[in-house]
Amino acid sequence: MISGEIWTQLSSAITGLMLAWVMFERYFPYQLRVYLEKYSQKLTSLVNPYIQITFHEFTGERFKRSEAFSTIRSYLSSNSSKNAKRLKADVVNKSQSLVLSMDDYEEVTDVFNGVKVWWASSKKAPKTQAISFYPAAEESRFYKLTFHKSHREIVTEKYIEHVLKEGKAIAVKNRQRCLYTNNPSENWYGWKSTKWGHVVFEHPATFDSLAMETKKKEAIKKDLIKFSKGKDYYAKIGKAWKRGYLLYGPPGTGKSTMIAAMANFLDYDVYDLELTTVKDNSELRKLLIETTGKSIIVIEDIDCSLDLTGQRKKKEKDDKDDEADKEKDPISKKKKEAEEESKSSSKVTLSGLLNFIDGIWSACGGERIIVFTTNYVDKLDPALIRRGRMDKHIELSYCCFEAFKVLAKNYLELESHELFGKIEELLGETKMSPADVAENLMPNSDEEDEETCLKCLIEALEASKEEARKKSVEEAMLKAKKIEKENGEASSKDVVQEKGEISADEVKENGVTSSEEVKENGVITEG
Numbered sequence: 001m002i003s004g005e006i007w008t009q010l011s012s013a014i015t016g017l018m019l020a021w022v023m024f025e026r027y028f029p030y031q032l033r034v035y036l037e038k039y040s041q042k043l044t045s046l047v048n049p050y051i052q053i054t055f056h057e058f059t060g061e062r063f064k065r066s067e068a069f070s071t072i073r074s075y076l077s078s079n080s081s082k083n084a085k086r087l088k089a090d091v092v093n094k095s096q097s098l099v100l101s102m103d104d105y106e107e108v109t110d111v112f113n114g115v116k117v118w119w120a121s122s123k124k125a126p127k128t129q130a131i132s133f134y135p136a137a138e139e140s141r142f143y144k145l146t147f148h149k150s151h152r153e154i155v156t157e158k159y160i161e162h163v164l165k166e167g168k169a170i171a172v173k174n175r176q177r178c179l180y181t182n183n184p185s186e187n188w189y190g191w192k193s194t195k196w197g198h199v200v201f202e203h204p205a206t207f208d209s210l211a212m213e214t215k216k217k218e219a220i221k222k223d224l225i226k227f228s229k230g231k232d233y234y235a236k237i238g239k240a241w242k243r244g245y246l247l248y249g250p251p252g253t254g255k256s257t258m259i260a261a262m263a264n265f266l267d268y269d270v271y272d273l274e275l276t277t278v279k280d281n282s283e284l285r286k287l288l289i290e291t292t293g294k295s296i297i298v299i300e301d302i303d304c305s306l307d308l309t310g311q312r313k314k315k316e317k318d319d320k321d322d323e324a325d326k327e328k329d330p331i332s333k334k335k336k337e338a339e340e341e342s343k344s345s346s347k348v349t350l351s352g353l354l355n356f357i358d359g360i361w362s363a364c365g366g367e368r369i370i371v372f373t374t375n376y377v378d379k380l381d382p383a384l385i386r387r388g389r390m391d392k393h394i395e396l397s398y399c400c401f402e403a404f405k406v407l408a409k410n411y412l413e414l415e416s417h418e419l420f421g422k423i424e425e426l427l428g429e430t431k432m433s434p435a436d437v438a439e440n441l442m443p444n445s446d447e448e449d450e451e452t453c454l455k456c457l458i459e460a461l462e463a464s465k466e467e468a469r470k471k472s473v474e475e476a477m478l479k480a481k482k483i484e485k486e487n488g489e490a491s492s493k494d495v496v497q498e499k500g501e502i503s504a505d506e507v508k509e510n511g512v513t514s515s516e517e518v519k520e521n522g523v524i525t526e527g
């Protein structure tokens with residue numbers, strides 16, 4: 001025990017030292033202080049048997065956060081929660097667990113193979129307080145590892161490797177998965193600003209709740225497992241540890257839902273890359289460097305994101321009907337708006353994007369999946385989606401009976417029902433997206449039971465079937481008009497009847513187009 005007298009002497013000595021330091025800081029010019037510090041360190045190193053290694057929070061480029069620093073923090077969290085006196089607390093994993101790490105200016109000891117080492121945490125104040133256009137720089141933290149020089153080999157060769165390995169394992173266990181999106185480059189400045197903003201990833205989708213054929217689902221899961229366990233395999237074949245998926249299909253067929261299911265299945269983060277806000281290829285590369293491993297990088301609606309193919313520069317359509325049709329179509333409208341927006345701001349090119357996917361830079365980090373989604377797979381440049389870049393092409397299509405059964409189980413907790421037969425028949429005859437099927441299966445009120453929901457779906461399927469029939473007649477008529485215009489051979493009546501879908505009377509009945517109207521247009525003659 002330290003007696004009261006010694007305590008008093010000790011505290012006055014500390015006060016004296018602190019005063020001396022304040023005087024030193026205040027009255028000695030900066031250059032002189034640096035000079036004195038440098039030589040005093042040289043002098044002490046001559047007699048000091050201890051070696052120090054510093055791990056800074058920011059390294060190299062000052063905007064890049066050091067991975068070693070955060071890994072060491074994770075490693076020390078388990079040690080310091082037992083030994084340090086001042087701790088910092090963080091809540092992780094959806095507020096379910098508390099992680100303690102040592103506070104600034106704390107010190108803990110660690111023993112490895114009988115060797116004792118000391119870890120100290122500290123921070124550096126920003127160098128300048130000058131008024132700046134950019135947000136103020138904040139302190140940068142660092143850890144200092146101290147050990148006796150006789151243990152240099154074991155510490156540098158084995159202990160540090162052990163710390164990084166353990167730290168990574170602890171970080172994976174504690175980590176909160178995130179959904180990132182790229183910040184516009186105007187907001188990239190400043191000491192601690194990041195290129196990616198993030199929120200906690202909490203999408204509930206899983207492969208179990210995903211409506212698609214079981215065989216297809218199992219194949220995708222198998223592929224994902226093979227990839228996530230393939231570190232050595234990729235190293236052996238000399239390929240970067242990454243895999244590209246192209247998800248294509250009509251709207252509402254589950255492309256975005258599948259991405260969420262993939263992330264939940266593999267326990268990966270998601271980087272949702274909004275290409276239209278990326279100004280050029282160099283910005284794209286910088287964003288790539290900032291992504292971490294164990295992540296899925298997503299570019300949704302790739303066909304709308306940029307004018308990548310050069311083919312999409314709209315040719316003036318001479319067919320006015322076609323153009324009007326496109327205006328009505330919500331996908332075309334969405335695509336047109338995105339194209340307009342991207343043309344004005346982004347200069348990312350196809351080659352820039354190809355480099356992003358499989359250039360030399362794409363190998364940094366490892367264990368990354370890149371997913372593109374599109375409604376129009378045929379419109380993409382073949383270079384972009386060739387195997388090797390997009391290794392797996394997955395079509396998400398309209399709802400089949402097998403997919404419906406998954407939805408019925410999810411939404412109504414039904415494995416079977418007498419109405420299933422009718423639904424199976426209708427699903428074979430008409431196209432409806434899983435999103436629409438799901439919508440019909442959701443009860444509108446508490447009074448609605450399973451049967452009401454299934455009947456509601458049957459009604460919707462019948463309506464969709466009828467609509468499709470009318471549309472096909474309409475299309476047939478338009479086609480006939482075109483053929484007649486081109487060579488004057490076939491009449492629209494011939495074409496429609498040839499298709500065996502509808503009689504001339506039915507055409508009239510359905511109000512698709514009356515024979516008078518057709519006559520007026522000079523397309524067919526009566527009789």
Ligand SMILES: Nc1ncnc2c1ncn2[C@@H]1O[C@H](COP(=O)(O)OP(=O)(O)OP(=O)(O)O)[C@@H](O)[C@H]1O
Pocket residue numbers: 209210211212249250251252253254255256257258374375396434435436438
């Ligand atoms: N295969 C599916 N399994 C389960 N739910 C689905 C499926 N497809 C769609 N859904 C439901 O429909 C909604 C819309 O689906 P999602 O956003 O995944 O479609 P998408 O294919 O990404 O459409 P878009 O092309 O418009 O982006 C989802 O919230 C989900 O509830």
Ligand SMILES: [Mg+2]
Pocket residue numbers: 255256257300373
């Ligand atoms: Mg989507």
